[in-house]
Amino acid sequence: MNKLSGLSLLLGSTMLLTGCNKKMSQFAADYFTTTPNPLEVVGTHVPATVTGHVPAKFFQKNASVTVTPVLVYGSGEEMASPMTFQGEKVRGNNPVISYDNGGTVTIPVNYLYQPSMQRSELYLAFDVDQKGKRYALPRVKVADGVVATAALADAATLTPAVAPDKFQRIINEKYSADIHFLINQANLRKSELESDEMLRLNRDIRAAAADPTRQIEEINILSYASPDGTLAFNTRLAQNREDNTTGYVTTQLKKDKVTEFGELTANFTPEDWEGFQKLVAASNIQDKDLILSVLKMYKEPEQREREIRNLSSVFDQLADQILPQLRYSRITASVNVIGKSDAELVSIYNSDPSQLNVEELLYTATLTDDPTRRQEIYTAATRLFPNDYRGFNNLGLVQYQQGDYDAAMASFKKAARLNPNAPESQMNQGLVALVNDDVRAANAQFGKAAGLPDLNPALGLLYLKQGNVAGAVKAFGNDKSNNAALAQILNKDYAAAKNTLAGINSPDAVTYYLMAILGARTGNEQMVSSNLRQAIKLDPKLAQRAAADLEFSRYNISKVL
Secondary structure, X not given: OOHHHHHHHHHHHHHHHHHHOOOOOOOOHHHEEEEOOOEEOEOOEEEEEEXXXXXXXXXXXXXXXXXXXXXXXXXXXXXXXXXXXXXXXXXXXXOXXXXXXXXXXXXXXXXXXXXXXOOEEEEEEXXXXXXXXXXXXXXXXEEEOEEXXXXXXXXXXXXXXXXXXXXXXXXXXXXXXXXXXOOOOOXXXXXXXXXXXXXXXXXXXXXXXXXXXXXXXXXXXXXXXOOOOOHHHHHHHHHHHHHHHHHHHHHHHHXXXXXXXXXXXXXXXOOOHHHHHHHHHHOOOOOHHHHHHHHHHOOOHHHHHHHHHOXXXXXXXXXXXXXXXXXXXXXXXXXXXXXXXXXXXXXXXHHOHHHOOHHHHXXXXXXXXXXXXXXXXXXXXXXXXXXXXXXXXXXXHHHHHOOOXXXXXXXXXXXXXXXXXXXXXXXXXXXXXXXXXXXXXXXXXXXXXXXXXXXXXXXXXXXXXXXXXXXXXXXXXXXXXXXXXXXXXXXXXXXXXXXXXXXXXXOOHHHHHHHHHHHHHOOOHHHHHHHHHHHHHHOOOHHHHXXXXXXHOOOOOOOOO
16 A cells, blocks of 8 residues: 555545544534523513524534523523434434534523523533533523513402492382272272272381381372273373372372372373283283284274274173273382491491391491401401301402412302302402412413403403413403503503503502613613602612613613612
């Protein structure tokens, strides 16, 4: 073998080793791009995608590389799921990267968000297996920090659904009696005036007039004639019946010394075709369908009467069974029953809660803004009315607003056992699930509360926790809350978010903090500083968050902190 041939053989062997046996070189940071960068909280997680462009002549044919995304922050680091890529000569099922051409790799990243992740760095760690030899390559940084604005979504600020009381200060009652007349007559017969029905009506009117908790609002008289005979005659007849009945009522009120009765009104109906139709429809008359068809076919009263009289087979039945019932005057007294005043309810509760019914007790709880007092009243309701789910639900509402979520959940579950179909306690269990970031349980509970008007803000927050910003914005609608404004900020509708924040009745520290974020995103430095200053004044802990918040990375906020 001559020297030239030996040299050629050596060069060929070297080139062969270069493509197969050379160790992997370290990866460069510019091979990778991360979307988004910085990372961003979505719902309750920090998702991202790292895309790598591996150059040609880089990835060894006999190597497998396991890439692990590592988020380094504060007190430690968090690893995402690893992915493995392999060279062309490796037996396996992992994505292959060509030595000659290079290739593109996609590495998904996902972490459960923790507040200390705001100040962080995302690295890729590389572990190589090359023909049984294992070694690590230097880590490469591919992203800086986490924008955690979405983490401001707060279930604790939601208002649980209250199970409403049915307390009514004024309850209207109606007492009535009928005076019947003979055919073509308008005189009041003694037997009708002394009927049990009329005697009871007069007694009820006298009792209402003497009772300071009752108020006679109106006494009304409606007089009728049956639809047999001419319209002109029936008009005079119905009016006479009205006049005679009105005279009787006026005399009886004077006799009973009833002077406060609101207004005495009277009306008459010449021919009660509506009443006639109802009575026929409810009767057992054999040809009632034929009669009803006549009423539907003819609208003019006298023609109706002629056609019905022509039905000779049934007219006698009508004259006996139906028409007499349409010759009457109805006297109706409308009486308002005045319930206990707010002061009376509070006084009775203070002395003896057992003297209140459940509606009064639940209503009394709404008369105070003191949560301790409300909790006391709802606790009394659960003791006195242990089978009414509303007391337990509303007790849970107060416990929730006080931050005692375990006690609140116990109360909501008790309410649900008492009334499984009550949507309020189902929704409220979902709120506690959201507080604990149990999105799946919250979703299930909200499904059981479908249709409840109070549900929309809770659904909006659920969608935020799921990362569905558009769904959250739609669910919140015109709700004026921090959570609704946050959804609009994440949806980049900054004008709507500003309007929502301005409409919040009782702005808190987070309201101003969100306004500061709006300022940062719209390039308004004065808006950043003034609102951040107010937010920290109301909640000093926000200073630490703001210092690490990448929303303010382009601004010098050191003077505000």
